[in-house]
Amino acid sequence: MEIEEPQILLEETFYVLSKKSDTFKVRLTPKGLHLIQDPLKEQLVLLKDIIGCQCLRGKKRSTRNNCTCQSLPRSDSLQVVEENSSEKDDTDVSAYLYIYAYIFQGPKKRERNIITLRFRSFDKHEDNHKEAQRWRCAIKNLIKGEPLSNLNESKHRETRRLLVLCNPKSGAGKGKQIFQQKVAPILNEAEIPYDLYVTKHFNFARDFVRCNNLFQWTEIIAVGGDGIVFEIINGIFERPDWAQIIKSIPIGVVPGGSGNGLARSIAHHSAEPYLPAPTLPAALAAVRGTSESMDLVRVETVSQIVYSFLSIGWGLLSDIDIESERLRVLGGTRFTVWSLARLIGLRSYKGKLWYLPASTVPVSYNSINSEREGSTLDFPAEIHLETEEGRPRVDSWYSAHSRRSAYFSTGGSSYQSTTDSGLGDGDLPSTVTNRRMYGPAPQLPSVTAPLPENWKCIEGRFVMVHASYQTHLGEDCLFAPEARLNDGRIWLLIVKHGASRSQLLQFLLGLTTGAHANENRDASSYIELIPVNAFRIEPDMGQNGYITVDGEHVEYGPIQAEIFPELARVMVP
Numbered sequence: 001m002e003i004e005e006p007q008i009l010l011e012e013t014f015y016v017l018s019k020k021s022d023t024f025k026v027r028l029t030p031k032g033l034h035l036i037q038d039p040l041k042e043q044l045v046l047l048k049d050i051i052g053c054q055c056l057r058g059k060k061r062s063t064r065n066n067c068t069c070q071s072l073p074r075s076d077s078l079q080v081v082e083e084n085s086s087e088k089d090d091t092d093v094s095a096y097l098y099i100y101a102y103i104f105q106g107p108k109k110r111e112r113n114i115i116t117l118r119f120r121s122f123d124k125h126e127d128n129h130k131e132a133q134r135w136r137c138a139i140k141n142l143i144k145g146e147p148l149s150n151l152n153e154s155k156h157r158e159t160r161r162l163l164v165l166c167n168p169k170s171g172a173g174k175g176k177q178i179f180q181q182k183v184a185p186i187l188n189e190a191e192i193p194y195d196l197y198v199t200k201h202f203n204f205a206r207d208f209v210r211c212n213n214l215f216q217w218t219e220i221i222a223v224g225g226d227g228i229v230f231e232i233i234n235g236i237f238e239r240p241d242w243a244q245i246i247k248s249i250p251i252g253v254v255p256g257g258s259g260n261g262l263a264r265s266i267a268h269h270s271a272e273p274y275l276p277a278p279t280l281p282a283a284l285a286a287v288r289g290t291s292e293s294m295d296l297v298r299v300e301t302v303s304q305i306v307y308s309f310l311s312i313g314w315g316l317l318s319d320i321d322i323e324s325e326r327l328r329v330l331g332g333t334r335f336t337v338w339s340l341a342r343l344i345g346l347r348s349y350k351g352k353l354w355y356l357p358a359s360t361v362p363v364s365y366n367s368i369n370s371e372r373e374g375s376t377l378d379f380p381a382e383i384h385l386e387t388e389e390g391r392p393r394v395d396s397w398y399s400a401h402s403r404r405s406a407y408f409s410t411g412g413s414s415y416q417s418t419t420d421s422g423l424g425d426g427d428l429p430s431t432v433t434n435r436r437m438y439g440p441a442p443q444l445p446s447v448t449a450p451l452p453e454n455w456k457c458i459e460g461r462f463v464m465v466h467a468s469y470q471t472h473l474g475e476d477c478l479f480a481p482e483a484r485l486n487d488g489r490i491w492l493l494i495v496k497h498g499a500s501r502s503q504l505l506q507f508l509l510g511l512t513t514g515a516h517a518n519e520n521r522d523a524s525s526y527i528e529l530i531p532v533n534a535f536r537i538e539p540d541m542g543q544n545g546y547i548t549v550d551g552e553h554v555e556y557g558p559i560q561a562e563i564f565p566e567l568a569r570v571m572v573p
């Protein structure tokens, strides 16, 4: 069978310095950028791995430390500036096109690669710039899935604008740093504009989302832990126009907290490598603008309604979550330390648990890839190629830079704005009790009313009841391996009183890998993991304890939960 060649949209021949005889044919097709050294050696940078490209100009060389006999520009000293910079080198008529791609280096790691194309076939910079600009427009349009009709347009119109809400206190207190060092450079490479707001206090993000015109942004990016995502989602449900916003403005999450359950679950869902660069999947999702639907759970207690995307807990895991707050400075390690402490002083809680077993067979989700398709290159992290000059070629070059090379400055770019405050001074955060929640109509009776007879009930003592609708509760807690972002199921884990400490230790260790979910258990087992559509917990009020929703502490007392499939949208890489 003949393999169909992709349509060639642009093609040019470029040269490499160190091997003067080496020519590269560079081709742009709807599949990506083909670097063809000879017909047998072709490498493809897939379009979905390219995040953006910029036209730049050679920078004036400093005369200091310049060796007079050195006539060739060395690649490692190449410096470029923006087209309109006063520092541009007027003697260099070339136009440089920087193409930024995040490419798999082995199955579990993506790294940044830069492909530089130097256009210098024409005698005037304007003509070389025009040529580079044609390539830039074509690449940008392909990335966005737009038609390639206007390749000579000098400006590419960006229709997206991100709202970034960053919690400076999340996790080890590095939220702002994480955004500025790991995410902003990638947004700048992709030329995606954003407005950054740094949260000032508890519920700042919730009130910001409730009070502002959100339609000026196309997506909302949370930088922090699951707490900031919880605030954003619940802020949306405090708006009368919640239905429009929750469906049309996807939420992205850049992990900066100590738990990061949602960020980890999204990376797992997309089979994107998470460690050692957990912010990369989120940054790639933000530049690509791709999103998927996600289930939300409506949670009702006696005094409030909230919308949850991650978990509800009563007993052991919630005790660990809340009581380990005092060890915040340890980051994620606080959970391990406190788990051991809680196992030694094991508690159990008396109460009733009702649940409605999941009725539907989950759809098979083809979007889950066990292995992710992506480009892999034999080239170094930076490859510089240039066209032939009108005059004899003397200064071609090729070089390899470290993958950790510094980001090129796009100083003066209008793509970045930083604002410290989002709410006026008069906008005081509202308290839990005076919040009015909107949202879809519940199918369940109220939390204090009797339940229908088809619900199952367990009465007794529990070490814990914990529910999740995501695979991961935290970066290293694979709680429900079979869960999907949008499977319409709540995964209910029940640990009854009577389980031995060694069983519990085994269970807690299994949470890191998901092994706890694979164990064969009979009906008399103390530990069960059941998919349900809804549940209710009624703790015995003679004893105190903690109940958490998405890791946030809520009042101790009756609580019920009901899943609403595919209610929200989240950004996925």
Ligand SMILES: Nc1ncnc2c1ncn2[C@@H]1O[C@H](COP(=O)(O)OP(=O)(O)OP(=O)(O)O)[C@@H](O)[C@H]1O
Pocket (backbone or CB within 6 Å): 167, 168, 169, 170, 171, 172, 199, 200, 201, 202, 203, 204, 223, 224, 225, 226, 227, 228, 229, 231, 256, 257, 258, 259, 260, 261, 551
């Ligand atoms: N400037 C601030 N000062 C103090 N607290 C803040 C500030 N901004 C936000 N918060 C609160 O910090 C809490 C925790 O935030 P977040 O979830 O981002 O981090 P985390 O708790 O470390 O992560 P995780 O929830 O994943 O464990 C949230 O409830 C949020 O309201």
